[in-house]
Amino acid sequence: MRLPNDTGKPMLRQRFYFENNWYYVTDPWALVDLQVHGKDITYFVPYWFGATEQGTLSDQSDPDTLATLQQLGLPVVALVYNLAGAIHKILTIPSLRQTLIINILNMLLSKRFIGVNVDFEFVPPEDRQYLTMFMAELYTALKPYGLLVTISVPPELKDDPAHPFSGAFSYSDLARYSDQLYLLAYDEHVAIPGPIASYGFVRQVLTYALSVIPREKIRLGMAVYGRDWSPGTELPRELSFEEAITTASRHGVAIRYDEEAQESTYTYTANGVNHIVWFEDVRSFAVKLNLAFQEGIMGIAVWRLGLEDPRIWELLRMR
Template identity: 50%
Template structure:
């Protein structure tokens, strides 16, 4: 199965890459942040480039807007100002050429919904520019259940237009729950996302974005903390708590009480991973894009190797 893995430097991530470089189809590292003037902040790693090169592992570098705390304002300015938009496209083209990356990945989040047409213009111009050089153009898009131009998080992303101006589309079908406890990506949620997506994007252009992490919500706190699979398992073990696999959501969960506050944990493991993989087959998608290397249940590699 075509499996692409997002990569960010974190404890254990490099070791995980070394161990599984030969099992990964494409590495998508979180390396290039957009700047106010349309240039890119280079956070690439020589070590990671060498590991990839030694293993003939292609790199599609991520271009993201996480380098600035004012993410939505920054991306609005870049997309809506023609000369900045053109500078950004030139910067992306240069980074792909100089580093000999076979492809790039656009990962813009917090794009204001009113910038839909500006994002479309950017993607179309970028696609034309990079295709002329034989580069693969990929984009990570938020999960959608319908085309809603007013949606505060996903409104800027018009699947039907993007499908014509990208080679590969990674649908981030996770974070179903964030401000309140619930599954990271229940099987029902992912199915609903794909039911819509395949009506406006050719299935062969879709890679299912999959999570391999968990969240721990504290009662009364709006946002959860992220847990790796290993942290989720260890925490339950240390607290003597039983992990339950929710058959409806097809995901693991448990609760515990600490300092008088109830915590709710949901996390992905090899069983939930396998359940979602079956959707890739049934919808005839091209593969998966996983966030992110180093957070996963080690058993997922056996599942991937068996396919």
């Protein structure tokens, strides 16, 4: 079978260990998706644990998902994120860093999870050294227990310590204190309309990452969602694949696959307002999955379960 990609050549078959990791946010559709496709997932990465200003964890795990995970025997890498306004204080005060690390360790051990994914956003660039320090201390605390230490990092095309969103993340330093880095090679366009993750953008992000991170530690972050932009709104509306398809059908517009971006798009008008939609589907996913194979990347991290084109699962089972 031939799969769509940028060269028109058959997609590479997997000849090495490859992880299929999925982020998860609790909602009914995502739970159904987990029940159906959980057997095809390597690591389950639930967005459940918020770090507070006191270094404690706000636990949003739910019994139904936990029961399903137990039935599947699916390994969990618990995602720890920063609650609004908490991150600077946590990172820069040594006692709070230690409190959070102890709470992460206790959470992983008590719930029998295999590791942690640190997903800190909006870290001030001036806190760069403290983020690296936190990961070093976390790594030192967790590795004696055989726990996996991973971190989600924003896309970078070069090291820019002053960048307001990604400046705090030193790929090379963080790689020293992480087993894996989830390279979030998406959100190319948010404020203005454009591809979620064009092929050229993903290739550039991956090329830079490979120059400073050991290849075996990289997991390519992949999107499976879409966005709907309209004038007068501060942020676009996030769409699942199904919502993107349904919206196009409801408005009677054709979906166009952009060969340069390697992503699907369309426009429509509702109540006199023009909308622009870009979204990921199995074709765009296949192109970027093929890139990961070509570059010898050992796995992907997908945002997020329940939003995807269902044909992606067939693609993943072929590898």
